[in-house]
Amino acid sequence: MTHRIHIVGGGLAGSEAAWQLAEAGIPVRLSEMRGVEGTPAHKTSDLAELVCSNSFRSDDPERNAVGVLHAEMRTLGSLILREADAHRVPAGSALAVDRDGFSAAVTQAIADHPLIELVRERVDALPDGPAIVATGPLTAASLASAIAGETGEEALAFFDALAPIVHFETIDMDVAWYQSRWNKGDGKDYINCALTKDEYLAFQAALIAGEKTAFKEWEADTPYFDGCMPIEVMAERGVETLRYGPMKGVGLDDPRTGRWPYAVVQLRQDNALGTLWNIVGFQTKLKHAEQVRLFRTIAGLEKAEFARLGGLHRNTFLNAPRLLDGELRLRSAPHIRFAGQITGCEGYIESAAIGLLAGRFAAAELAGRALPPPPVETALGALLGHITGGAKAETYQPMNVNFGLFPPMPEARKKERKPAMAARARQALAGWMAG
Incomplete structure (x- = not known):
């Protein structure tokens, strides 16, 4: 199979991006380092391995921003949400999964797709052709060096120093x-x-x-x-x-x-x-x-x-508001998109969501059409907007999705504000999809 786009990194973002592209009819080469070289945190060579937790947090689509994000991703055919739902374990209103079963199922789905070529290899340089880099917080030193060389040393951080x-x-x-x-x-x-x-x-x-x-x-x-x-x-x-x-x-x-x-x-x-x-x-x-x-x-x-x-932990992420455009393309090399935690989103589901958007943006571009970003009133649009310009570049640090990223609704009473924002998000997503 001759691929039209190269995805580097088989975590949640890379797997989701590959799935979205393949489902759109675009042949993909997905490179994953684990299988030939491990990381200090991962235990298996499965794609989309969950390292620190088995929870995708709240699944409430009415009063929690991450629940709204879940609902939007389900509507858009997310592989990660499909397999999370299939491997769900009891956790109250949270979406928690059987970690091993979830990762194994994502790996199998990717391996079985006729338009995805899964290759176990370490990538040391930025690809020359259309690509999505989704290597996450443990990006290999050689590739991190290549990214720093393209973006500037000061634009690539190696730890989160999160203030509340x-x-x-x-x-x-x-x-x-x-x-x-x-x-x-x-x-x-x-x-x-x-x-x-x-x-x-x-x-x-x-x-x-x-x-x-x-x-x-x-x-x-x-x-x-x-x-x-x-x-x-x-x-x-x-x-x-x-x-x-x-x-x-x-x-x-x-x-x-x-x-x-x-x-x-x-x-x-x-x-x-x-x-x-x-x-x-x-x-x-x-x-x-x-x-x-x-x-x-x-x-x-x-x-x-x-x-x-607040927090402080190891990570690798870009100063995305400064470096990426509204479709997650690297401004200095627009054939390359970034997705997942390396863009400065925080959390499993946020990582997959940005992978979904990167895949859809790339699929539209390769098909010769434009895809407008989702409205900022949606969870997807609010998260994307924060990463690509809503946050201040001077103080940029990773962030989970939350209602503070959405346009405010001061006209709604405080107790009704979150349900009102969720309803507005559903309406905005429906309009975007119809368009």
Whole structure:
């Protein structure tokens, strides 16, 4: 079989992209390194192996953004969702699967498709012809080097340093206030939450005492972690360390006192819509429940709801808002698309979703027609928009799908907002498919 497009990487994104292309009648060569060379994290040579969890998270299509994404992918004929449904195990409202059965079934479906040639090989350079690179967080060093050579060393990261992200509407702006340090910028670049001395000392002690997650064995020797220190490690270095680092209050005027606060927590706008704000410098290995409990002790964040909690782990991902166009093509080499976690989406299902879109964009292009991106009101469109321009390139870090990425619906009452967004997404997807 002579392929028309080369897909590098047989994870969830690569497998989904291959399936979408083949189902559209496009012959595919799918290269997967495992089978000739392993990785520190994978245990088998099956495609779409689930490494850390067997869960695709909530399957609720009415009140959870990832559930909306599941529903959209099912509607578009996703292989990953088909096999996830076929290998589902009891998990309440979550979609959890038998990991071995799921990966084996995806592998079999890909191997049996007459338009997919599955090749076990390591790819060390970017292909010359039409291609989708979907090599994920453990991209081989040789290919990572080739990507860095094409995109620039500073555009390719090798670890996530995830600061928590808060939904703006849950910040108490009667307590917090807008101000940039020394009044630089336009005055609304940062939201500030002040801490008194006693509050700061209690917060610093709680950071040190909080329960943390450990690095996985294959992450522990990654040198790049040295470049971005968890906030609790900074706290351990001395009681004043944070006050002279990310929590310094100098140059800020607390409107309640007219004075510089003893310490401050700053939030910076994280997306173009202004619906998401990240807590500056708060990358952390604290367990998620500890983060929620501790961060809600901060004045102004008592009722905070989080689009993403903090983390720090090994990954390989592009600065996608800077490098990729709206169809996931590399601007400097548009015959190459990227898909999956290497684009900076976070999570199994998000990875597969971007693979689905990359496959469909490529299939349309090879067929000589244009495929408009899905509307931003859909989960697919919201996730794609965040990756390809909705997020700020200067602070880009991986993100799960969440309603904070969707255009807001301020006219809907708060309790009805998520179902209203889900209904709007279904209507928008139907219109896109009809068009």
